[in-house]
Structures are given as structure tokens and as C-alpha cells.
Amino acid sequence: MTFRVNDPAGLIKIQDLTGINASQTNLIINISWRAPNGKYNYFRALYVSTSVSQWTYQVPVLIGVPLQLFFSTIAPMKILDQAGPPLPLSTSTGSLQANDTSGATVNLSVQPSSQVQTGAVTNGATFQRGVAPGSIATVFDQGITSVTGIFEAKLLPLPTEINGTSVSINGARVPLYAVARVNGQEQVNFQVPSGLTAPGISVVVTNNGSERPAISSNVFPAMPGIFTVDGRRGAIQHGSDFRLVTSTDPAIRGEPVVIYATGLGPVDPDPGPGNPASASPPSLSVYPVSATVGGVRAPVFFSGLAPGFVGLNQVNIQVPPDSPLGDVDVVLSVVIENITFSSPPVKLSVQ
Structure with a gap:
């Protein structure tokens, strides 16, 4: 996959010139950067377009911390298929480097994926990596639950354990909405504590007394x-x-x-x-x-x-x-x- 980067009026436009043609896939965009100054730096917009729809994001970033964005594509779509035949998913990867208007150096790669990657802590609505205080979040990983199917909390306040699975943030258990394993994908939905502040947290899932490796996550003041x-x-x-x-x-x-x-x-x-x-x-x-x-x-x-x-x-x-x-x-x-x-x-x- 190859890319062209434009920056008219402060927009970084990522254009895939070869295209992805799949019935349905998740597009994972990995971003890293070197920011010249400031607590936060952000693209004025990250623009991703398909033949039938487009997304424009204002992306908050933390200096020196990698970020992943997830874009779901639904058939029939091609990602700006302007030149050349679509590539097989297994080879549809690429990267680029560009400078945004703030002077930050941006390194970006795009890869398709059949599902959200494991070892990810994401917004519970968008499945973009990162969380906001008090929000609904999801952790994806392997070995985090022994159940098959979807098991939801039955009572309020929310419990801190469901079917032997719990989630801790910076060492303290958090409320759980649901624990699931469907088609081989395991996830736990949880509430992020409201008092968290940037830049990051450590998330540990315990399954029937066995702790999984900690997963790091960015914390943003808001992540709508x-x-x-x-x-x-x-x-x-x-x-x-x-x-x-x-x-x-x-x-x-x-x-x-x-x-x-x-x-x-x-x-x-x-x-x-x-x-x-x-x-x-x-x-x-x-x-x-x-x-x-x-x-x-x-x-x-x-x-x-x-x-x-x-x-x-x-x-x-x-x-x-x-x-x-x-x-x-x-x-x-x-x-x-x-x-x-x-x-x-x-x-x-x-x-």
C-alpha cells in the first residue's frame, strides 16, 4: 500500500492509492510522532476517506506515546482506490512520514485487520485506543475470561467481578459491565474511574486468580x-x-x-x-x-x-x-x- 500526504489549510490527508477491497474489515492506523513542545499536540484533522463515506478526526496525542485509531469499513468499500488494483489484505500495509503545521514529525502506518488487536484498551463506543475519566471502556486480550458467550452485570451498582474476571487500574478494581468471549475474541467492558488524569494508566485483568500482563493506555480529558x-x-x-x-x-x-x-x-x-x-x-x-x-x-x-x-x-x-x-x-x-x-x-x- 502506498500513500500520498497533503496538508492544505492545516489538514493532513492520508490517501491510499492502491486500495483495500474487502467485504468487511477494521482498518488500524498506528501513529507516532515527535512533538516540538506543549503538553498536548494534535493534528488539526486526520482525514480518512472511502468511496462511500469519510471520517475527519481531530486527534489528541500525547508526546512520545503511540496511538492507534480503528476505522470499520463495510462492504462495498475501497479506500480511495485511485490507481492500481486492490491488494490482498495480507500485503496491504504501508507507512509514511510527514510534518504537520505545528512542526511535529508524524510517522504513520496503516494495516487492515479482521478484528481489534489483542492487548488493547479502547473507548467502549468507538474502539479507538485510549480512555477518558468516568467513561465506558473495553479491554481486548487473550486469556482474560474462561466463559463462552456474553455475561452482563445483573445488579447496580456494577460489580467489580463477573464470572471470575476482574479489571484493575493502577492497582484498584473497577466496575464491570460485561465479560464476553465470542468467536474467539475476548473482551471485558468496564467503567474508567472518574478521577484519572493524563497521561496514562496500567490495566490488569485477572481471570480466576491469574493476572494477565499489564496493558498501558493513554488517558485523555475527554474522548467522545x-x-x-x-x-x-x-x-x-x-x-x-x-x-x-x-x-x-x-x-x-x-x-x-x-x-x-x-x-x-x-x-x-x-x-x-x-x-x-x-x-x-x-x-x-x-x-x-x-x-x-x-x-x-x-x-x-x-x-x-x-x-x-x-x-x-x-x-x-x-x-x-x-x-x-x-x-x-x-x-x-x-x-x-x-x-x-x-x-x-x-x-x-x-x-
Whole structure:
């Protein structure tokens, strides 16, 4: 795989000139860099495009700490197949080096993968590596559970052990949502403690008394991620009766809708680890949350934790009256200390 890098108006554009043609795959982008200064450095945007959709990310990075991003591709897609035949997945790898506008040296490689790699701690909605305080997260590894199937927590507050599996962050056990092994892939969903600060943590999974090797993870002040129903369409409901928005039951311009996400930063009051959020008083987002629908700014009526749930963000917005029609991108953003943290876009059907 070969790449071309452009940087017009501060955008780093990664273009694959040979293409990937697969029925379904996860594209893993590995990034490392040397930043000239500052606690945080970030690309103004990392742009990945396919023949039928595209993603634009504002990517926060920690100096000297590798970062992985995961992009799911659904058939039929090719990654900017502009020249030459698609390469077999086994050989579709490549790398590049470029300088962004801040002067940081960026090294990037792209590889397709049939599943999320093991030894990864990710956002629970997007499966991008890294976590935010108080958010829903997932750890993928081998040997972290002895069960087959999906086992969820049955009671609230959330337990710190399910079927012999527990997760510790910096030596302290954390609440668990579920433990699963499906088609050979093992994962544990857990809540990140709300008091964590950057730059990183050590995550250890214990399975029936046996500790797995520690996994390091970045911690960001916020790491917005919108949940999806199929890896592409957002978990977004009609505001009137909480029906799921679908292509056959789309949102209407001007209609209120409810978005479910995680990683939007601290809330006040904080319900505490493993505890469900209350409806009165509600746990509201501390930092401003904004939303766009099809690139158009959308009014935000509420941003906080969904009452009755643990670590689940709820954002109520109005679909802009001038929103584009069809399947459009929805993005949530949080600004903390003049840094914007944005979610990967998800699709919303609008008519």
C-alpha cells in the first residue's frame, strides 16, 4: 500500500492509492510522532476517506506515546482506490512520514485487520485506543475470561467481578459491565474511574486468580464516542417517544433526537464508581458539548449522564432545520482548556 500526504489549510490527508477491497474489515492506523513542545499536540484533522463515506478526526496525542485509531469499513468499500488494483489484505500495509503545521514529525502506518488487536484498551463506543475519566471502556486480550458467550452485570451498582474476571487500574478494581468471549475474541467492558488524569494508566485483568500482563493506555480529558447499532449508524432515538432512528424511520428536520455516547468528560454531580446516574438532580456535563449534523451546528438542549445508567452520556439535540438530507454525519465535540476533542462521525438518516 502506498500513500500520498497533503496538508492544505492545516489538514493532513492520508490517501491510499492502491486500495483495500474487502467485504468487511477494521482498518488500524498506528501513529507516532515527535512533538516540538506543549503538553498536548494534535493534528488539526486526520482525514480518512472511502468511496462511500469519510471520517475527519481531530486527534489528541500525547508526546512520545503511540496511538492507534480503528476505522470499520463495510462492504462495498475501497479506500480511495485511485490507481492500481486492490491488494490482498495480507500485503496491504504501508507507512509514511510527514510534518504537520505545528512542526511535529508524524510517522504513520496503516494495516487492515479482521478484528481489534489483542492487548488493547479502547473507548467502549468507538474502539479507538485510549480512555477518558468516568467513561465506558473495553479491554481486548487473550486469556482474560474462561466463559463462552456474553455475561452482563445483573445488579447496580456494577460489580467489580463477573464470572471470575476482574479489571484493575493502577492497582484498584473497577466496575464491570460485561465479560464476553465470542468467536474467539475476548473482551471485558468496564467503567474508567472518574478521577484519572493524563497521561496514562496500567490495566490488569485477572481471570480466576491469574493476572494477565499489564496493558498501558493513554488517558485523555475527554474522548467522545457515539455508540452505534451496526458499526456505522448512531444509537440515536426520536426525542418524542425514544424510537430508534433508522433509514426507514428517519429523523425530520427540526426534530429533537437523543444521542447516546461516552467519554464527554466530567459530570456534576458525579454519581461515583459503578453507580447509576440520577434524574434529580441530573449529572450534567462540566464542559460545553456541541454537535453537528451533516456539518451544520445543532442546538444542544441537554448533555449529561443518562438517568439510570452508569457512565452513559446522553445528548439531546435538535436536528437543524437546514440539515442536509439523507444519511449524514453526526459529531459530538468537547472543548477543554482550548483543546477540542471530537467523536468519530456516525450516520443519522434525515428527511
